[in-house]
Amino acid sequence: MTPRAVVFDIGNVLIEWRPERYFDRLIGPEQCRALFAAVDIHAMMQRIDSGAGFGAEIARTAAAHPDHADQILHIRDHWCDIAQPAIPGSVRLLLALKARGVPVFALSNFGAENFPRSAAQFPFLTEFDRAYISGPMGMAKPDPAIYAAVEADCGIPPACLLFTDDRSENIAAAAARGWQVHLFDGAAGLAQRLETAGLLSQGEHR
Incomplete structure (x- = not known):
C-alpha cells in the first residue's frame, strides 16, 4: 500500500x-x-x-x-x-517529499521549551504539515497513546502512514498499530525505502 x-x-x-x-x-x-x-x-x-x-x-x-x-x-x-548538526541527506528527503506534495509529519520526543529553539536554528523543522511534539502533548514514544493521538488528529489510516525513527522500540510500537515503518540507519537507507514505496525517484533528492 x-x-x-x-x-x-x-x-x-x-x-x-x-x-x-x-x-x-x-x-x-x-x-x-x-x-x-x-x-x-x-x-x-x-x-x-x-x-x-x-x-x-x-x-x-x-x-x-x-x-x-x-x-x-x-x-x-x-x-x-x-543538538546539532543537521543531517543533510535526511533534510533533502524531507524537502523533496514536500516538493512532491507528499504530506510530512513530525513525531518526536522533544521538550516544549527546547523544540522552538531548535526550530529557530533549523528552519526545515517548521516545514512539517503536522508536528506531533511529545512535550506539549504530555506523552512520549513508545507509549501507544502518542501514536493513537497522531492517528486521531491526522485521520489517515495507520496502514497509510510510513514512520521512520532511529530507535527500535519506537518503530516496534508503531508497527504494532499497523503503521508502515523504517528503522533509520542513515539517509541512504531511508531514500531507498521512499523510492521503493513510490514516493520519490532518485532525481528528486540527489
Whole structure:
C-alpha cells in the first residue's frame, strides 16, 4: 500500500543528538565518562520530552548532582550547540517529499521549551504539515497513546502512514498499530525505502 504521509522522528534522523560526543570534546573523555556514569542525562531528557519544564528539570537535576552541576546546566544554556548538526541527506528527503506534495509529519520526543529553539536554528523543522511534539502533548514514544493521538488528529489510516525513527522500540510500537515503518540507519537507507514505496525517484533528492 502506498503511504499517504511520511512521519519523521527528529533526533538522530534530521538533527544529531549525541551529548556524549559533545561533552567528550568539551571536557575530555575522562570527565565525560564520569558525568554520564553519575548522571542519567538521557532519563532527564526523557522527563523533559514527557512534559517536564526544560529549564526547571535541568536545574532540579543539577541541584541533585552538585559535583556535575556546571555540565548539567550547560545543556540548558547551550542547547543549540549540543543538538546539532543537521543531517543533510535526511533534510533533502524531507524537502523533496514536500516538493512532491507528499504530506510530512513530525513525531518526536522533544521538550516544549527546547523544540522552538531548535526550530529557530533549523528552519526545515517548521516545514512539517503536522508536528506531533511529545512535550506539549504530555506523552512520549513508545507509549501507544502518542501514536493513537497522531492517528486521531491526522485521520489517515495507520496502514497509510510510513514512520521512520532511529530507535527500535519506537518503530516496534508503531508497527504494532499497523503503521508502515523504517528503522533509520542513515539517509541512504531511508531514500531507498521512499523510492521503493513510490514516493520519490532518485532525481528528486540527489
